[in-house]
Amino acid sequence: MLIERAEGKWVADFVEVFGLCKIRRGEVVAILSESQSRPVLTELAELALIQMGARAFHVRMPTPRLESSIPVRSTGASQAIGELQPVVQLLAACDVVVDCTVEGLLHSPERADILSKGARIFMISNEHPEILERLKPSHALQEKCLAGAKLITGAEIMKITSDAGTNLTVNLNGTQGRGSAGIADKPGSFGYWPAGLCICFPRPDSVNGTLVLSPGDVNLTFKRYLDTPVTFHIENDYVVSIEGSGIDAELIRGYYKSWNEADAYAVSHVGWGMAPSARWDALAMYDKRDTNGTELRAFAGNFLFSTGANETAGRYTGCHFDYPMRNCTVFLDDHCVVDSGSLAKELL
Template structure:
C-alpha cells in the first residue's frame, strides 16, 4: 500500500469512530462501477481495523436522465439490494442516494448513512471535529423554534420563509445515531418552509454559486417568489441558463422553493470551485456564513415534492434573521455558540 492510501485508511477510520461503528456492527459500502473504488477499499480496511463486519455492494450505473438530477440512483427500484442494505448498521454511500426514496426507506429502518463523494483533499481539509456537532445542533434548535426566517443582501434580496411544518436537515459530517444521514464533509443546518410559505425577492450577485452548474454568478439574477414558487427569473446569461435548465425537466415543481439554511464550516473555501476539483461542492454549500438558498424538492424532509430538478444556490454576504433575531450579518455568524472553536479552546478544555 502507498502512503496516500494509508493516509486515507487512517482518516476513514477516524470517521468511522465518529460514526460510532462498533466491532459488533456491520458496515456496507455502496458502489457503482469503478467510481471511488479507492474509497471503498479504504473504508473496508478501516472497518476491518475496528473489527466490524463489512462488505461492498457494487451495482450497475443508473441512468439519471438529466445531468445533475437527483433521486434516480443505482439503488432505484432494486428491492434485493435495498433489503440487503437494511441488514447493515452503517452504509457508506459512494453513489449519491440523496433525495431518493430508497435512502429514506433505509433511514426509517434505523440504518445510518454517510455520503462520501468529495475529492480526498477536500475531505481532509474540511474533516469534521466533534465540536462541529454542538455548533450545528445549536443552529438546529434555533431553526426548530423559529416561525419565520428572513434573509436580505445589499443587492436587493428580501425574502421571508414561514417555518414549522417540516423537520430540520442536520449535517455535521458523521452519522452517529440510528437513522441518521450525513455527508462527509459538511457542517450546516437547514429546513424547508411551510407549503407555499415563501414570499419576496432573491437577487443573486457576482460570486454567488450555481449548483449543479459548478459556476460562479457573473451578473445579477432576480428571482420573484410568490406562494413558495419562483414566478419570474430575470437577468442576463446566468438567468437564462438557470431557466432553460429548469424548464428542461418539464416539471413545474422545479420552481418550488426547497431548503434554506446557513453554513458553519470555517475550513471550507469559497474560492475552491475555481479549481474545478469539486464533485458535490461542499465547500460552497457549507462555507462559514453563507446562506444556502435552494430550489426544487423537499422530499428529503418529508414533503411531497420529489422533482429530480434541484438547484443549490449558496450566497455570500447575506444577512439572516430568525423571528427578527439576527443570526448572520453580511456573511458573518453573530451568535457565539455557532462560531468556530479555536485551537486554544481545545487545549484548555481538552476538546477536539
C-alpha cells in the same frame, strides 16, 4: 487533475471519521457504490473498515440508464438502487451503510426504509479525497449545527436580506430545523461528509419575495461562480420569473425550462453554512471532475437557497439547484443568526 490513489493519510482520515460515527469492531457495514462511483472512495472505505475490525462488504450496483437527455448533477437522490427490495432489505439489516453512490442517498426514495430498522447511513460526497481531508467533521461543529437547527424549529419567520436586493420571507410554522456536521452515530441516523449546515425544508406555500444572486455567489449544479446578477421572484414557493441579461441567467433559465416540470421551480431547502474550514474560494482550485462542490454549501455564513425536491411539501423532481450566497443577513424572528455573511457569535 489530482491523482486518485489510496494514500495512507486518507485511510487514517477515514478511520477517524468512521470512529466519530461509532463504527465498532464486529459491526456489519455495507459499502454501497455503483459502476460510476469514484473507485478511490470505496477502496479507502474498505481499508479503513477492515483496519477497524468491522465486518465490511461491498454492494455495487450498475449505474442506471439516464431517463432523459438532460444532464443531472448534485441531486442527492441516487437512482442506483432502483427501489430493488432485496437490496433495500439487505442494507436495512446492516449496522451501517457507507454510501459511495455518485449522487448519494440523501433524498433517495429508499432512504427511509433503510433507516427504519436502525441502520445508520454515512454518505461520502463524490469528492477527491483531498477535499474530504480538509473538511473532516467534529463533535464541536455538530453541537453548533444542532443548536442552529433548534433555533429554526423554535422560530416562526426566517427573513433574508442583502444589499444586492434580496428580500425573502420564509414561514417556519410547523417546520423542523435540521443541523448536521456529518456524524451518523445513532441507530437510524444519517450523516454526510463534508457537511456543516443548518437548514429546513419549508412547508407548502411558505416562501415569498425576491432573491438576488450576485457576482461571486455560486451555482453548484453548474459548479460555477456567477459573473452577472440573477433575480428570482418567488410566490408561494415557486420561482415565477428569472431576471438577468447575462450568460448566468440564460443558463439557469434554459436548464429549468428543459425539465418542463412546475416543481423544478419550487423551493427545496433554505438555511446557512456553519463549517469554519470550508472555503468559498475552493471551487476555483479544483477541476470539475475533482469536486462535487459540497464544500461550498457549508462555508460559514453563506445563505443556502435551493430549489427542487422537498419531501415536506410533497414535491419531487430530479432538477435540483443549490445556490450558496455571500453577504446575506438572516433573521429568525427578531434574532440575527447571520449578519452580512458572518455567523452570530453564539454559532461560532
